[in-house]
Amino acid sequence: MTRVIHTGDTHVGYAQYHSQVRRQDFLDAFGAVIDDSIDGDVDAVVHAGDLFHDRRPELPDLMGTISVLRRLDDADIPFLAVVGNHESTRGGQWLDLFERLGLATRLGDEPTVVGDTAFYGLDHVPVSRRDDLDYAFAGHGVDHAALVAHGLFEPFGYADWDTAEVLAESDIDFDAMLLGDNHKPDVAEVDDTWVTYPGSTERASASEREGRGYNLVTFGPDAAGGDDCVDIRRRALDTRPFAFVEVELHEGEGESRVRDRIREHDLADAVVLVDVTGGGDPVTPAAIETFATDEGALIARVNDRREVETDAEIEVSFADPEDAVRERLDGMDLSQAARDVEGAVRTDSIPDANVRETVKDRVEERIDDVAAFERVEPDDSEGDADENDADGDEGDTDESDADDDNADGNDADGGVTDEIGKDGEETNSGARDGDGQVSMEDYL
Template sequence: MTRVIHTGDTHIGYSQYHSPVRRQDFLDAFEAVVDDAVDGGVDAVVHAGDLFHDRRPDLQDLMGTISVLRRLDDAGIPFLAVVGNHESTRGGQWLDLFERLGLATRLGDEPVVVGDTAFYGLDHVPVSRRDDLDYAFADHDADYAALVAHGLFEPFGYADWDTETVLTESDVAFDAMLLGDNHTPDTAEVADTWVTYPGSTERASASEREGRGYNLVVFDADAAGGDDRVEIRRRALDTRPFVFVSVELRGGEGEPRVRERVREHDLAAAVVHVEITGEGDPVTPAAVEEFASDEGALVARVTDRREVDADGEVDVSFADPEDAVRDRLDKMALSTAARDVERAVRKDGVPDANVRETVKRRIEERLDEDGDLGAFKIVDGSDVVGDDGESDDSAGAVGNGSDDNDEPDDDGNEADDNESDPPEPTAEPEGAEPDDPDPAATDGQVSMEDYL
């Protein structure tokens, strides 16, 4: 029998809402998983990618992670992991550093046997490169086998990876696929194999309303019962509380009613999201957010979903801001990729908190699709942006040609008003990292080469 904790999408280093407290929360959640692993005496902790939120984690996040991994090592519990899209770099991976320090094992096509189970790994691979995969894994003589992978697999939400193809074309018959990338926990059976996501360990998006946790996976026919060889149980984590307040205003109601509804909840040290619908009087979001903070909230965000109809025709004497921006862009010699970024920043369908992840994804898709860097060459602006501000077809497709309003977030979750996102799903292309800037200009961030 082999008992392992299956976790992933810890996103250490994520300063959600630009809050240092939230940043610490993500490391604390990972530490809570390790606490349970040590207390429960499991045989291994299996991490399915996106240990870090960014491919250039700060020193404080690296040192904090190393400290947590040392606790596992001191307890004699191996840490087995794969590389996710958020942390992937063109060269060596941070996971390689931890392996060199003796604190982790990077899974691949060779089996790593723990107890009576052989573990294999499949790092995140962008869609454009998956046709080249042959799913060739070395043989093993263990009783059970599991594939740990990072990606959006069928039959789960936002899937772009055919799970049955992976299982049928693999040289190894897997008893389970332990997955990461989708922040929603779920389990299904595909081709007689259990396929499961543990979900993220902290809420990386306001769309992740359910509690966070991880999987406890047992490889043992007797423990599972019946014909099953694998038992998957969900374990909860005690994480930062999120409070969701929905307020539907009737005619004549306004900010006092919103405050009344907010006051009905326990806001102590919580992340609070207030959504306003209905009719009623105008509400100032900043005033409600300040009120929630005074009531004890760590962070407060207000979204007013109402459409405000202006009486009569509004006429202004100055140029429309959008027209002014487009006029200015027309006069600038920007590359196609730069215009991608410009549109991502200004697009109405992209929430402010999602802009960073959207821009990263757009640039990385360009790097992945345009090996000759053609999209990064300066072009005549007048040939690219038309009167409506959209790209002319002759200038090449933008990103993957899809509408941002239809895209899920980077983490496999539908984009919400707050976070990526995961944002996160089109997962970020692996190895699509721009050249490192001058070390003096990294704002305190360090690269892996400084360690290896």
């Protein structure tokens, strides 16, 4: 019998809502899965892709992940994984680095046997290249087999990959497909094979309302009772609380009603997402967000979905836009170099035709000054600036880079004490390119 934890879509490094606290939450959720693996004495951890949110993770995220994987390695529990679309690079993969360090195994068409189960891997493949796949896998000599893959497979939402075709064309009879990419946990049976998503380990979108977690999968005779050799059970994770506040306003109702509805929720350290519908009076999102944070919320976002129809002529006035821009920039933890570039782009003193060259010159002037590319702490505690969008623009069912304003964070132990050199050994100086992110070519 083989027991594994099936997880995926951890998106380490995602500074959701431009919050460094949320960035740490994603690493902490991954660490919680690993801690449960150690406490539960499972045979392996199977990760179905998108370990990182970005294909060029910053050094603190990389080191934090290594710190977590070392805990698993110290417990002699293998980490088996595939590459997802968010983290995929054109050359070597970060998973290759972890494999060279002895902290992971990148699954592929050769079997990796754990107990009585052979695990195979299928990295994310764009739709345009899937016609070239032949699903040829090497044989194995054990009782069970599982395919770990990253993509949107049928019969689940947003599907663009034919699960039945994969199973029919594969050289191996798989007992289960352990999937990643869809953030909603789900399970189904396709042609006598169990197909399942564990969901993401942190809420990467306002649409992910259900609690987060992972799968505990057991392979073995009568694992699920009866004749079924696969048992899939859902395990919950304790993650950052989200408060979803839905307010339908009627005639004569406005901000006071919205505040009353917010008070009905536990706001302590929560991400509060307010959805306003109906009619009623106008509300000011910024004022509502400030109220929620004053009441204890970590982050608040308001989405006013109402359509206001009027024949009256509306007079609109604006505060000083420069003040608004400066306030937003102060919350974005930009480095001094980034502020120089932003100033060049926005100023009226540089003709549009000269902006490109000016930006190039400013970057070149600072290219040898590493400190200029470090983020600058804002005056407030978090600098949590973002659009007033309760959806948070965090969808994950596309194949985009999803680049975000990632800045420095902490590793799972609260700090970064060492870095990894090109030969895989620890060194006191890491390799970092000019934008503060780590380049794969520095290591592989």
